[in-house]
Structure formats: structure tokens, C-alpha cells
Amino acid sequence: MEQSLDQAAGFPPSVADSGSFFGVPWWLALLGLILLMWMAREPLRRVVWQVFFITGRVFGRWGLWLSEHGRNARASCNEKIASHRADELQDRMLVLENRMGKRAEKLAKETGPVIARLDKSTHQLSTAASDLTDINLEDAAERAFRAALPSMESGRGLNKLEKNIAQSTARAMNDRLVPVRPALSTIKTEAPRLREVAEKLTKTEQEFNQSVDEVNKTFQEFEMIMRSDDRTKIAARASIVIPWLIAVIITAIALSGVFLNFFLIERPMSEIVGEGARIAGVGLPTFAAIIVIFLEFVAGVVLMDAAGFTRLIPAFHAMSDGARRTMFFVAFGFLSLFSILEMTLSIVREQIIEQQQETRDLANRALIAPSLTPAPEPAAPETATAEPEAAAPEENRGLQLSTIAQLILAGIIPWLLAAAALPLETIVRSSVFMLSIVGSFLMLALAFICKTLSVGFKNVGLFALSVYDAIIFAPLWIERRVKGAVRNRGGGGDASSGDVDDPMVLDRRSPTPPPTEPRRNREKSREPELQKA
Amino acid sequence: MMRKAFVGFGMALALAALTGCGLVSSTNRSVFFVFDVSGTYVKAVPDAAKLANITIADMQPGDWVGASQISACSFSEKEIILQRQLPTTPSLAATAKRELFDDFNTYAGQVKSAKYTDIRGALAQAAFELKQRPEASRYIVLFSDMIDDYGKSCDTSNIKLDLRDIHVVAANVIKTNPGDPEKYFDVLRKWEAQVVAAGGTWSLVSSPDQLPKLVNGV
Numbered sequence: 001m002e003q004s005l006d007q008a009a010g011f012p013p014s015v016a017d018s019g020s021f022f023g024v025p026w027w028l029a030l031l032g033l034i035l036l037m038w039m040a041r042e043p044l045r046r047v048v049w050q051v052f053f054i055t056g057r058v059f060g061r062w063g064l065w066l067s068e069h070g071r072n073a074r075a076s077c078n079e080k081i082a083s084h085r086a087d088e089l090q091d092r093m094l095v096l097e098n099r100m101g102k103r104a105e106k107l108a109k110e111t112g113p114v115i116a117r118l119d120k121s122t123h124q125l126s127t128a129a130s131d132l133t134d135i136n137l138e139d140a141a142e143r144a145f146r147a148a149l150p151s152m153e154s155g156r157g158l159n160k161l162e163k164n165i166a167q168s169t170a171r172a173m174n175d176r177l178v179p180v181r182p183a184l185s186t187i188k189t190e191a192p193r194l195r196e197v198a199e200k201l202t203k204t205e206q207e208f209n210q211s212v213d214e215v216n217k218t219f220q221e222f223e224m225i226m227r228s229d230d231r232t233k234i235a236a237r238a239s240i241v242i243p244w245l246i247a248v249i250i251t252a253i254a255l256s257g258v259f260l261n262f263f264l265i266e267r268p269m270s271e272i273v274g275e276g277a278r279i280a281g282v283g284l285p286t287f288a289a290i291i292v293i294f295l296e297f298v299a300g301v302v303l304m305d306a307a308g309f310t311r312l313i314p315a316f317h318a319m320s321d322g323a324r325r326t327m328f329f330v331a332f333g334f335l336s337l338f339s340i341l342e343m344t345l346s347i348v349r350e351q352i353i354e355q356q357q358e359t360r361d362l363a364n365r366a367l368i369a370p371s372l373t374p375a376p377e378p379a380a381p382e383t384a385t386a387e388p389e390a391a392a393p394e395e396n397r398g399l400q401l402s403t404i405a406q407l408i409l410a411g412i413i414p415w416l417l418a419a420a421a422l423p424l425e426t427i428v429r430s431s432v433f434m435l436s437i438v439g440s441f442l443m444l445a446l447a448f449i450c451k452t453l454s455v456g457f458k459n460v461g462l463f464a465l466s467v468y469d470a471i472i473f474a475p476l477w478i479e480r481r482v483k484g485a486v487r488n489r490g491g492g493g494d495a496s497s498g499d500v501d502d503p504m505v506l507d508r509r510s511p512t513p514p515p516t517e518p519r520r521n522r523e524k525s526r527e528p529e530l531q532k533a
Numbered sequence: 534m535m536r537k538a539f540v541g542f543g544m545a546l547a548l549a550a551l552t553g554c555g556l557v558s559s560t561n562r563s564v565f566f567v568f569d570v571s572g573t574y575v576k577a578v579p580d581a582a583k584l585a586n587i588t589i590a591d592m593q594p595g596d597w598v599g600a601s602q603i604s605a606c607s608f609s610e611k612e613i614i615l616q617r618q619l620p621t622t623p624s625l626a627a628t629a630k631r632e633l634f635d636d637f638n639t640y641a642g643q644v645k646s647a648k649y650t651d652i653r654g655a656l657a658q659a660a661f662e663l664k665q666r667p668e669a670s671r672y673i674v675l676f677s678d679m680i681d682d683y684g685k686s687c688d689t690s691n692i693k694l695d696l697r698d699i700h701v702v703a704a705n706v707i708k709t710n711p712g713d714p715e716k717y718f719d720v721l722r723k724w725e726a727q728v729v730a731a732g733g734t735w736s737l738v739s740s741p742d743q744l745p746k747l748v749n750g751v
Contacts (some may be wrong), residue, residue, distance in 0.1 A: 035591065051682075090674030198679040244682075267623075270594065270621075271622050271623055271624060273619030274594065274595065274621070275560075275593055275621050275622075276560055276561040276594060277558070277560070278557065278559070278620050279556075279557055280556045280558055354628040355623070355624055356623065356627060359590050359627045359630050360587075360632060362590070362631065363586060363587040363589070363634060364590075366583050366586055366634070367583045367584070367586070367741060414706055
């Protein structure tokens with residue numbers, strides 16, 4: 001029962017049970033196998049070496065290559081981003097410079113009258129001020145008092161005297177203040193004007209300062225990009241993903257407009273190109289509608305480039321202003337034509353739908369009718385037709401409104417498509433950088449995988465060799481003992497000299513390890529060998 | 534108008550170029566209506582014409598329409614009522630469809646009964662006409678009670694039918710004997726077997742809205 005259980009479990013019968021392997025006892029067969037493995041040690045070790053170590057080395061080299069190229073790609077991408085950012089800043093500086101130049105031209109016109117007014121106000125104020133300083137009120141009062149003295153002598157009462165003094169003083173003061181009044185009114189008028197002029201000048205100064213600050217900031221960043229050695233830092237400062245995402249969202253919205261446009265013009269296109277054919281599985285009207293939309297988009301791109309909003313077409317950079325203006329008007333004309341075409345198609349669409357509906361209704365009505373040529377009924381049709389007639393104007397009005405809505409939509413959409421060229425530029429430019437970044441990271445990730453595989457292969461090889469040696473440890477031990485005895489008898493040499501050349505010894509380390517080169521030098525020194533290989 | 538002409542010319546050129554490359558294919562279909570005018574079915578012909586009309590109403594511009602009748606000796610050009618291809622533009626196609634409605638209505642109004650019912654000959658004639666059409670999808674729509682009756686002078690009961698690449702649709706199949714449903718189903722089974730044996734495919738349409746869907750795929 002026990003034996004049958006062992007056999008059922010797959011265990012070999014023990015030696016004591018005197019089992020056999022093709023007639024040979026188990027212990028003898030095992031011994032033979034170990035001896036065979038000891039004999040085949042060297043060739044098998046070479047095979048293992050070849051399989052694991054060479055494969056590991058290949059992966060290691062791939063890893064090195066990928067890592068180097070990934071780093072180079074990243075550096076190149078950083079450089080491109082930095083130069084793109086520098087280009088952007090240069091453009092911005094040019095724009096700011098242009099704006100400041102124009103502002104400076106306008107400034108003479110703006111400040112000329114302001115300064116003239118300021119001069120005039122200052123002059124008037126100084127005149128008024130000198131007039132005011134000329135007034136001597138004490139003297140005037142004294143003179144008035146003196147003038148009143150003769151009347152005091154002839155006066156009878158104190159009251160009259162007081163009255164005389166007051167009147168004389170008032171008259172004298174009044175005489176003195178008469179020339180001062182215009183000066184006071186001048187001050188009253190000119191003071192707010194002066195404040196206004198001062199505010200305007202302050203605002204102009206602020207604007208100028210702001211522009212100067214912007215130019216300075218842009219220039220500083222530009223300088224930093226041009227001079228800095230840390231290209232990664234520079235590239236990290238220039239945001240690529242956010243403008244790309246915004247552009248993608250805007251383009252997606254524009255694409256939804258394209259779909260809307262497509263459904264508007266697909267059906268009526270059959271009136272122009274006909275139906276029934278398919279091009280690469282796409283219906284001919286559908287194909288024609290797609291072509292029209294593409295043409296509209298191209299016209300839009302040309303328009304935006306000619307207007308200077310985008311820089312998608314390199315040929316426009318080399319063009320003169322006049323040629324670019326011509327292209328602008330040509331593109332504008334084409335877009336206008338497309339707009340008119342779409343509006344016409346929207347009307348045709350409505351007509352086609354109406355005709356098809358009427359044809360279907362005709363067939364369906366005949367199906368429902370009791371006979372193909374129904375006899376006219378005397379009374380009922382009058383009431384029956386009265387309702388549709390009343391409903392017809394309402395229906396027509398609704399139809400007209402929907403047609404007008406379609407017309408407006410058809411007229412607008414080509415222009416909206418043209419506007420989609422704006423985010424397209426950002427998408428095109430940023431996508432190049434993003435693909436480059438993703439590519440470099442992909443290469444670095446692959447390099448990591450290759451290096452890991454390399455280490456894995458080498459260590460698996462080592463493990464396999466160790467297991468092999470562990471199985472045949474007994475014959476190995478005997479072999480070493482025998483070799484040691486022979487060497488001792490020969491009186492010679494280093495006991496370990498026989499093993500130094502043995503390629504099968506993996507972890508033997510010499511007591512005085514050779515001086516190791518720095519890792520970088522080692523990698524460099526390997527390169528010529530690789531090149532030779 | 535000039536613009537239309539230019540666009541049309543450009544499209545025609547592009548079409549010619551693409552046809553050379555084998556990228557252009559046709560979506561058009563050809564449909565052949567066959568009306569049974571035997572004594573047992575002639576009263577149902579107006580209804581059948583209405584069904585034909587609603588089928589035509591949903592057909593695409595560029596499709597082809599033919600019609601013939603089942604009489605004593607149906608394998609003949611004389612039995613063909615009309616043959617017409619719809620224009621490729623939707624507006625002209627709509628006008629053509631209305632003209633076809635009128636043609637069918639006129640035919641249904643003045644149809645005369647025949648003594649015999651040569652269904653097999655009519656199928657052979659319809660198949661012969663359809664084979665000459667370039668359209669890939671071909672349909673024969675049979676309006677009949679499917680009970681054949683061959684005369685001695687024109688017995689086509691043993692002629693060989695070739696209905697490969699043709700879809701045969703039996704529509705408005707009236708029940709001549711309501712007391713014997715078994716016979717009705719037997720007749721239908723027999724015709725289905727004959728059509729399939731001739732290489733065609735078979736469908737039976739019982740309600741009016743199924744026919745346009747089956748033929749036009751609408």
C-alpha cells in the first residue's frame with residue numbers, strides 16, 4: 001500500500017527498495033550521472049556562458065546605446081524648446097519695440113498741446129501770482145483811514161465817524177481787489193486743468209514704464225536663455241503642455257463645428273455631384289462635402305497666415321507685404337465664395353428634403369386611400385382641407401425661420417473654420433516637442449528595461465553555474481585535492497595559479513585587485529572596442 | 534450654374550481617375566417588379582401597385598426600376614411594362630419617381646386579366662433583364678398568389694432558372710383558399726426551394742412597410 005502511494009505521488013522508489021533505472025540500481029545511475037556532469041562541466045559551462053552572459057551583454061549594450069541616445073534626444077529637445085522660446089521672446093520684443101516706436105511717434109503729437117497748455121497755464125498763474133503779491137492791504141487800509149480823517153473833524157457824531165471809516169476802507173479795499181479778481185478766476189480755472197494735464201503726463205509715464213518693464217523682462221529672459229548652460233531648466237520654464245491642451249480643446253470645438261457644417265452640406269452636395277457612387281467606401285456626396293470643408297480650412301489657414309496671425313506656411317515669410325496682402329484678399333475672396341456656396345446649399349437642402357417628403361407622402365397617401373382613383377366626396381373635403389390651409393401659413397413661417405437659421409449658420413461656419421487655424425499652429429509646434437520628449441523618455445525606459453534584463457540574464461547564468469557546481473561538488477573536491485597534491489610534489493608555484501586561468505571560476509578575486517579606472521573612463525575605453533567589433 | 538458645371542467637371546475628372554485605380558464602387562440597385570394578372574390575382578394588382586410605389590419612394594437616385602406582368606406566356610419583352618433609371622440628382626429623381634407613380638397607377642387602372650399564370654417564365658424574363666444591368670444589388674419583387682398555371686402552347690414549367698446574385702421577394706401573396714392554410718405554406722415552400730435551387734435568395738414580405746426596408750435597406 002505504501003509503495004503504491006509513493007508511486008502514485010511520483011516519488012522514485014528508494015534504494016533500499018532496490019528500484020532500478022533500465023536495470024541499473026538507482027544509486028549507481030545517480031553516481032554515473034554526477035560523473036557524467038563532472039566530465040561535461042567545461043563544455044556545458046561554455047554553453048551556459050554563451051547563452052546567458054552573451055545575451056546579457058547584448059542587452060547591456062542595447063541599454064547603453066538607448067540610454068545615450070535617449071539622453072541626447074532629451075538634450076536636443078531641450079535645446080529646441082529653448083530656441084523656440086527664444087524665438088518667441090524675440091518676436092515679442094520686436095512687437096513691443098514696434099509698439100513703443102509707434103507710441104513714441106504719437107507721443108510728440110499728444111504731449112505738444114499738453115505742454116503748450118501747461119506753459120500757458122504756468123504763465124497765467126505766474127502773472128496772477130505777481131498781481132497778488134503787488135497788493136498791499138495794510139497800506140490800503142491805512143490810506144483809507146487817513147482819507148477818512150478830514151471828515152472826522154467836520155463830523156458830529158461817533159457813529160458817523162465809524163461809518164465814514166468803514167466806507168472809506170471798503171472802497172479802498174474794493175479798488176485794490178478789482179485788478180486781483182481776474183487773477184483769482186484764472187487760478188480757479190487753471191488749477192484743475194493743471195491737475196488734469198499732470199494726470200495725463202503721469203499716465204503716459206506709467207504706460208511707458210510698463211512697456212519698458214515688459215521689454216526689460218523679456219530681454220532678461222532672452223539673455224538667460226541665450227547664456228544659460230542648464231538647457232533642461234530653460235526648457236522646463238517654457239510651458240508646452242498647457243498651450244497645447246488649450247489649443248486641442250479649441251480645435252475640438254472647431255471640429256464639432258466642422259461636423260455640423262458637414263451635415264449641412266452633405267445632402268445638397270448630391271445635387272451637384274450626383275449619388276450612387278462610392279469612393280473608397282465613402283459616398284460621393286459625403287466625399288465632396290469633406291473636400292469642400294478641407295478647402296475651406298485651407299483658405300482659412302492661408303487667410304490667417306497672410307494676415308500675420310499665424311506662421312504655418314513658410315512661403316509667406318519670404319513674401320513682400322504687397323504679395324501677402326494680395327494673398328490675404330484672395331483667401332478672403334475664396335472664403336466669401338465658400339460662405340455663399342454653403343448658404344446656397346442650405347437652401348437646396350431644404351428643397352430636397354421637401355421634395356423627398358412630398359414624394360413619400362404621395363406614395364403613402366395612395367396606400368392608405370381606398371382606391372387608386374378615389375371619387376371626390378362632396379361635403380367632407382371642404383372641412384378637411386380647411387384645416388391644412390389654416391395650418392399651412394404657420395408651417396411655412398416655421399420653415400422660413402429654420403431656413404434663415406440654416407442660412408446664418410452656413411454663412412458663419414467657413415469663417416469659424418478659418419479661426420481654427422490659430423490653435424492649429426500651437427498644436428503643430430507643441431506636438432513636435434511633445435513627440436520628441438515622449439520619444440526620449442521611451443528610449444530611456446527601454447534602456448532601463450534592457451539594462452535590467454542584462455543584469456537578470458547574467459545573474460541567472462551565475463545561479464545556474466552555481467547549482468551545477470553544487471550537484472557535482474564531490475568530484476570537484478576530489479579533483480582539486482589531486483591537483484594540489486601533484487603541484488606540491490612538483491615543488492612548484494602558486495597553488496592558485498592553476499585556477500587563475502580556469503574560466504569556470506566565477507567569483508575568485510585576487511588579493512591585490514588591479515587599480516580600477518573611473519567608471520566614465522572605462523565606458524569610454526570600451527567604445528573603440530565596440531567600434532572595432 | 535457655371536460654378537456647378539465646374540465643380541461637376543472636376544468631380545467627373547476625379548471620378549474617372551479613381552475608377553482607374555479601382556477605388557470607386559456603385560451603391561445603386563436594380564429592382565424589377567412583376568405583377569400577376571391571372572384571374573385569381575388581378576383584383577389585387579392596384580394594391581400591389583401601391584406597394585411598388587412606396588418602394589420606389591424610398592429608392593435612391595441612380596437606381597433602376599423595371600416592371601412586367603405574369604400572363605399566359607411571360608418570357609417575352611411584350612410583357613414588360615416599363616424600364617427606367619432614376620436620375621442621379623435628388624430633385625430630378627423625385628420628379629421621376631412621381632412619374633413612375635403615375636405609370637403604375639395608370640397600369641393598375643387598366644390592367645386586364647390573363648388566362649394562364651406563367652410565373653416561371655416571368656421570373657426568367659426578369660432575371661434576364663436584371664443580368665444586363667451593371668448594378669451589384671438586384672431584386673425581383675413578385676406580386677402574385679404564387680399559384681402557377683401553364684398553357685399548352687407556352688409551358689415553361691421545366692425551363693432552367695438562373696437567379697444567381699438576385700434576391701427574389703414575394704410580396705402581397707394573397708390567400709386564394711383561406712380554408713387551406715397548409716396548401717398556402719406548401720406553395721411558398723415550393724417556390725422558395727425553386728429560387729434557392731436556381732442560385733437566388735428568397736424573402737417573403739407580409740406587411741407593406743417591410744418591402745421598402747428590405748429592398749432599399751432604409
